[in-house]
Amino acid sequence: xxxxxxxxxxxxxxxxxxxxxxxxxxxxxxxxxxxxxxxxxxxxxxxxxxxxxxxxxxxxxxxxxxxxxxxxxxxxxxxxxxxxxxxxxxxxxxxxxxxxxxxxxxxxxxxxxxxxxxxxxxxxxxxxxxxxxxxxxxxxxxxxxxxxxxxxxxxxxxxxxxxxxxxxxxxxxxxxxxxxxxxxxxxxxxxxxxxxxxxxxxxxxxxxxxxxxxxxxxxxxxxxxxxxxxxxxxxxxxxxxxxxxxxxxxxxxxxxxxxxxxxxxxxxxxxxxxxxxxxxxxxxxxxxxxxxxxxxxxxxxxxxxxxxxxxxxxxxxxxxxxxxxxxxxxxxxxxxxxxxxxxxxxxxxxxxxxxxxxxxxxxxxxxxxxxxxxxxxxxx
Numbered sequence: 610x611x612x613x614x615x616x617x618x619x620x621x622x623x624x625x626x627x628x629x630x631x632x633x634x635x636x637x638x639x640x641x642x643x644x645x646x647x648x649x650x651x652x653x654x655x656x657x658x659x660x661x662x663x664x665x666x667x668x669x670x671x672x673x674x675x676x677x678x679x680x681x682x683x684x685x686x687x688x689x690x691x692x693x694x695x696x697x698x699x700x701x702x703x704x705x706x707x708x709x710x711x712x713x714x715x716x717x718x719x720x721x722x723x724x725x726x727x728x729x730x731x732x733x734x735x736x737x738x739x740x741x742x743x744x745x746x747x748x749x750x751x752x753x754x755x756x757x758x759x760x761x762x763x764x765x766x767x768x769x770x771x772x773x774x775x776x777x778x779x780x781x782x783x784x785x786x787x788x789x790x791x792x793x794x795x796x797x798x799x800x801x802x803x804x805x806x807x808x809x810x811x812x813x814x815x816x817x818x819x820x821x822x823x824x825x826x827x828x829x830x831x832x833x834x835x836x837x838x839x840x841x842x843x844x845x846x847x848x849x850x851x852x853x854x855x856x857x858x859x860x861x862x863x864x865x866x867x868x869x870x871x872x873x874x875x876x877x878x879x880x881x882x883x884x885x886x887x888x889x890x891x892x893x894x895x896x897x898x899x900x901x902x903x904x905x906x907x908x909x910x911x912x913x914x915x916x917x918x919x920x921x922x923x924x925x926x927x928x929x930x931x932x933x934x935x936x937x938x939x940x941x942x943x944x945x946x947x948x949x950x951x952x953x954x955x956x957x958x959x960x961x962x963x964x965x966x967x968x969x970x971x972x973x974x975x976x977x978x979x980x981x982x983x984x985x986x987x988x989x
Contacts, residue, residue: 614974616973616977617629618858620836620858621859623803623804623836625685626657626658626685626686627657628656628970629859629860630653630849630966630969631659631661631838631861632645632649632650632658632659632660632661632862633645633661633690633840633861633862634661634664634764634766635663635690635863635867635948636664636692636814643662643663644663644866644867644948645662645863645866645872646675646871646872646873647662647675647676647678647679647682648682649866649869649873650662651678651682651683652682652869652871654679654683654686654687655682655685656966656967657970659687660679660685660688661688661689661690661764662675662690663690664689665691665692665766666692669750669751669754672751672754673754673757676689676755676760686762687760687761687762689755689763689764690764690766692767693768693769693773710927711927715920716920718917719920722917723928723929726908726932727932730944732936733935734935735935736931737931737933737934737935738934745770748770749772749776752776755782756776756777756782760782762782762783762784762785763777763782763783763785764787766787766815768796769800769802770800771800773800774800783803784801784803785805786802787805787806788806788807788817789808789810789815789816789817789819789824791827791828791831793817794807794831795831797832798832802835803835803836804835804858805835805836805837805838806837806838807821807828807829807837807839808821808840809823809839809840810824810841811841811842811951812840812842812902812950813863813864813867813890813948813949813950814902814903814948816841816901821841821842821852822851822855825839825852825855826856829855829856837856837857838852838858838861839855839859839860840863842952843860843865843952844865844950844955844956845955845968845969845972846968846969846971846974846975847972848860848952849972850972850973850981853973853977863948864950864952864953864956865969866962866965867879868883868956868958868959868960869959869960869961869962869965870960870961870962872962875942877943878947881943882949883957883959885904885954886953886954887951887955889905889954890903890904890905890950890953891904891910893912893913894919894925895908896929897925898923898925902948902949902950902951903946903948904953906943906944908945933945933946
């Protein structure tokens with residue numbers, strides 16, 4: 610019988626979980642679905658952490674189906690993550706085509722860039738057939754689905770609109786907001802978030818410009834007594850112990866769980882992750898208009914060197930949708946977005962999510978209980 614480790618903070622009591630580790634609600638990778646699918650979210654929850662479903666843009670029926678799939682696989686608490694970019698507006702008329710939307714909102718030089726990339730790689734550029742929806746109306750309907758399905762935690766990426774927290778709290782759902790700087794964290798506090806994730810520059814996916822070590826204590830000082838989790842560069846027990854030493858109540862972990870057997874990662878990207886080092890990622894705004902860390906690739910480099918300015922988040926996504934869809938159908942996944950953090954260089958083994966989480970907890974306990982006291986002598 611294995612010796613079960615104990616590692617608890619106030620976060621565990623607040624969320625009803627065993628360990629202060631939350632799965633980052635990772636969204637789409639390479640146009641092939643979201644990495645944090647029900648199987649991975651349930652596995653992390655069953656292991657004692659809190660799994661979070663990446664659900665940005667999911668149609669309502671798919672969202673409900675995936676939430677119910679998680680509930681079939683676990684009776685433990687879990688969350689759902691949706692991006693709500695600032696400036697998100699109402700949905701366009703249902704009869705307007707993607708081509709017409711782009712004609713109205715996307716500058717011609719940006720369209721020329723997409724066409725040039727498609728031609729350069731011999732890919733037929735076709736209009737994307739997508740169910741992606743980003744609008745206030747759709748977001749409110751997503752929240753309503755979560756409330757009906759009694760989801761314990763809503764995780765808001767990129768912003769918390771003023772209507773969100775009252776709606777969630779009225780239905781008994783807690784709200785977590787991600788911030789890449791103190792200004793964003795203060796907005797989350799003002800909106801009424803129950804928890805705030807201070808996500809450092811090292812993180813994969815959408816990220817800010819401030820490193821985790823500098824960001825976490827500044828966010829904590831600014832938003833206290835709101836509980837703060839740390840994210841960015843945390844992939845093992847050393848990172849977990851360091852985050853707790855900074856005063857964080859827990860950690861928000863993404864890249865480490867891309868190496869989980871349960872993660873939805875395309876094979877070409879999984880191979881790239883395994884062989885990557887700490888310098889193989891880059892931050893760009895090409896895919897969404899927001900700063901996003903991913904594995905380096907030629908399209909990212911071409912856009913960053915094109916002289917074009919990134920568009921607002923919704924319009925940049927609109928610009929890139931056809932190219933993403935066309936490259937995906939052409940099986941050119943090597944050219945598409947693969948969000949990952951700088952810790953990718955220290956991760957090599959694909960294994961069950963339970964093992965990843967247990968090893969993280971075990972190493973952190975060993976550091977806090979034995980190694981640190983043995984190495985550092987301190988007296989008041």
